[in-house]
Amino acid sequence: xxxxxxxxxxxxxxxxxxxxxxxxxxxxxxxxxxxxxxxxxxxxxxxxxxxxxxxxxxxxxxxxxxxxxxxxxxxxxxxxxxxxxxxxxxxxxxxxxxxxxxxxxxxxxxxxxxxxxxxxxxxxxxxxxxxxxxxxxxxxxxxxxxxxxxxxxxxxxxxxxxxxxxxxxxxxxxxxxxxxxxxxxxxxxxxxxxxxxxxxxxxxxxxxxxxxxxxxxxxxxxxxxxxxxxxxxxxxxxxxxxxxxxxxxxxxxxxxxxxxxxxxxxxxxxxxxxxxxxxxxxxxxxxxxxxxxxxxxxxxxxxxxxxxxxxxxxxxxxxxxxxxxxxxxxxxxxxxxxxxxxxxxxxxxxxxxxxxxxxxxxxxxxxxxxxxxxxxxxxxxxxxxxxxxxxxxxxxxxxxxxxxxxxxxxxxxxxxxxxxxxxxxxxxxxxxxxxxxxxxxxxxxxxxxxxxxxxxxxxxxxxxxxxxxxxxxxxxxxxxxxxxxxx
Numbered sequence: 001x002x003x004x005x006x007x008x009x010x011x012x013x014x015x016x017x018x019x020x021x022x023x024x025x026x027x028x029x030x031x032x033x034x035x036x037x038x039x040x041x042x043x044x045x046x047x048x049x050x051x052x053x054x055x056x057x058x059x060x061x062x063x064x065x066x067x068x069x070x071x072x073x074x075x076x077x078x079x080x081x082x083x084x085x086x087x088x089x090x091x092x093x094x095x096x097x098x099x100x101x102x103x104x105x106x107x108x109x110x111x112x113x114x115x116x117x118x119x120x121x122x123x124x125x126x127x128x129x130x131x132x133x134x135x136x137x138x139x140x141x142x143x144x145x146x147x148x149x150x151x152x153x154x155x156x157x158x159x160x161x162x163x164x165x166x167x168x169x170x171x172x173x174x175x176x177x178x179x180x181x182x183x184x185x186x187x188x189x190x191x192x193x194x195x196x197x198x199x200x201x202x203x204x205x206x207x208x209x210x211x212x213x214x215x216x217x218x219x220x221x222x223x224x225x226x227x228x229x230x231x232x233x234x235x236x237x238x239x240x241x242x243x244x245x246x247x248x249x250x251x252x253x254x255x256x257x258x259x260x261x262x263x264x265x266x267x268x269x270x271x272x273x274x275x276x277x278x279x280x281x282x283x284x285x286x287x288x289x290x291x292x293x294x295x296x297x298x299x300x301x302x303x304x305x306x307x308x309x310x311x312x313x314x315x316x317x318x319x320x321x322x323x324x325x326x327x328x329x330x331x332x333x334x335x336x337x338x339x340x341x342x343x344x345x346x347x348x349x350x351x352x353x354x355x356x357x358x359x360x361x362x363x364x365x366x367x368x369x370x371x372x373x374x375x376x377x378x379x380x381x382x383x384x385x386x387x388x389x390x391x392x393x394x395x396x397x398x399x400x401x402x403x404x405x406x407x408x409x410x411x412x413x414x415x416x417x418x419x420x421x422x423x424x425x426x427x428x429x430x431x432x433x434x435x436x437x438x439x440x441x442x443x444x445x446x447x448x449x450x451x452x453x454x455x456x457x458x459x460x461x462x463x464x465x466x467x468x469x470x471x472x473x474x475x476x477x478x479x480x481x482x483x484x485x486x487x
Contacts, residue, residue, distance in 0.1 A: 048487050054099055057487075058108075060092040064175075064482040071367060072127050074463055075472035082127050086117035088175045092137065102145040106156075108138035112175045123204040123259040129175040130259075135210050138179055146188040154184045160199065160357070162222050163234060163274045166290060166316065166372055169359035176204050178357060181212040192225035201357060203246070205259040213262065215243035218357070230281045234274040238356065242266045244302045263414040265303050266354060268296025268310050286333075287319040298350050312353040314339035314372055316363075320381070330384040337364065341374030341403030345428055352406050355413030365397050366441040366459045367478045368411035376400040376434075389447045397439040401466060404432050408466065418470050427470045437464035456481045 048057040067085040070076060094108035111134040114121060119128035140156025159170040160180050171178040182199035198219040200212040220238040227233070246261025272292035279286070292314045300306040318335030339353035355371045364370045364377060376399070383393035401408055405428050407416035418427055443457040459478040467473035 046487070054097065056096045056098070058092075058094040058096070060090070060484070060486040062088075062090045062482065062484045064088045064480055066478070066480045068476075068478050070474050070476040071369070071461075071478060073472060074467050074474050074476060076474035077472070081118040081120070084118045086119070087115040088129060089113040089115060090175050094138065102143060102148070104142040104144075106138060106140055106142070107136075109134055110137040110176070111135070114175070122257070123176065123206060130204075130206065132176060132204055132206055132210070132259075137177070137210075144186070146186075150187055150189055152186045152188065154182075154186070157181050157202065158184070160184075160197065162236065163290065164276075164288075164363060165359035166363060167238065167270065167272070167292065167356045167358055168220075169357065171357075171359045171361075173359065173361040178202070180218070191227055192223065194221065194223045196221045201262060203259055203262065206257045213242075213246065215246070216262065217241045226278070230278055231287075232274075232276045232278065236270075236272050236274075238270040238272075240266055240268060240270075240354075240356065262412075264301050265299040265305070266297070266310075268294050268298065268354060270294045270354070270356065284322045284324050285319070286322070288316070288335075289318070290314075290316040292353075294354055298352075298354065308348055308350040310350050310352075310354070312340050312351050314353045316372075318379075328384040328386055331382070333379075333381040333383075335379045335381070337372060337375060337377040337379070339372045339375050339402065341401060341406030343403055343405055345405065351403075355409075358411075358413065360411040360413070364411065365395070365399075365439045366443065366457055367439060367461055367476065369417070369439065369461065369476075370397075370399060370436075371409040371411055371413035373409045373413050374402045374406045376402055391443075391445040393441075393443045395439075395441040395443075397441075399436040399439060399464070401434045401436060404428065404434050404466070408436060418467075422471050430469065432469035433465035435464040436466045438462040451485060451487055453484045454482070455484070 046056065048059065050056070065085070065087050069083050072082045073080050089112070091111045092108060094106060097105040110132075112129070112132045114129050114131060117128065120126055121130050122128060123130035123132055136157070138157050138159070140154055140158045142152065142154040144152025144154070146152060157179055159178070160168050160182060161170050162168045169178070179202045180199035181202060182197050184195055184197040186193060186195045198217070200214065201216055201218060202210050202212045204210055218238070218240050220236060222234065222236040224232060224234045242263070242265050245264040270292055271294075272290060274290040276288040277286045294310055294312040296310045298308050298310050315338045316335065318333060320331050320333030322329055322331040339355070340351045342350045342352040353373045355373045358372060360371055361368055364372065364375075370377065378398040380396045381393065383391065385391050407428065408418065409415065410417060421427060421430060439459060439461045441457065441459045443455065445453060445455045447453050457480055461476040463473045463475050
């Protein structure tokens, strides 16, 4: 690790925090973080709201300093480009026009940069986040006023987010995030809502307006109800029809200005249900669960490659207890995450669960080493609020592969951690141990005021016997400090 680089980036982050603080002093109010509005009208007091809420701007500036060691190769003998420190910058600005209470027109731009990194500066290549200069992120028209009429329509480039984002989410931790070109219809009633959508995921492509993937159609129906008073109950069906593996987006060389694709061809349905207890209803106890079955077909690369029939399953269960009588609100939680892996890569069938478009960072570890695919994950969590504006959280994960005849997949659900042993053997064929390792995550957040939040974290991965059986097996480390300013 280059000390000079770390100091330079740390200085840049400190300068960003000071600049953010000065902006807050000018335009922000002290208090708790703002809650998501249930209507399309911005709350009173927003300094970027004009004409009684008919014209509203939103601004977000995020700076995150990261330092990583052995996160990608687990090899202490090699100082890889990914064993480095860098600064991630993301700026968003949006404008909402709401001439009447049932019509909203919204547009948002985003500028994302990776500063002072040894990694190649291409989005998604070799673990890099890379640069995407000011680009079109969201742009949609929404027709909705659920207080008056139960139906709403939203058309254009937008985020899709369902449940805890284990299958479909905005992936906001990432420096680009995730959006879709979509048409979405929503029916909302006091005790339930249902949405139906058709979409194409938007790809990150350097030096061009980000396109959607015309060969990747994603649609679904999602139903959510509170008819059982102590919980939210969801049912959903998602369908993905992807025709290729984005060959036009694969980098030509290490410094190509083109982004990367989002996986091989596939055509399958995911049928699932989710339950989650309502906060405050169970005398401090809470519970949650999600269960998904997938059926269809997957291909090795494009539709001309090897085809396998898909039959896969995944489950999540968890629960906890919060000591509500204590001012720090300590919570202790346990959970288990499981997703099947493929039993035999040569038999024409696949049991490898497809993770779709998730936000795995917040549920499967800060180091982004795992997807909800071919995994057993036992998680222990403890969190509390030492004071009104501060949160502290520590997570422990015990991680195993569900089947060593399949790969270990990173958080994107596509990229294998390791495909070959040092001797050139396929890691799926050598009978390796299923124990991947332990991950310990610590995170602290501080809400300076309603517009500015500071956050920091440290993670250590204790390499398991799977890594030892397949090659280099050094432990890995990750740390970050982040400042988020938003109006």
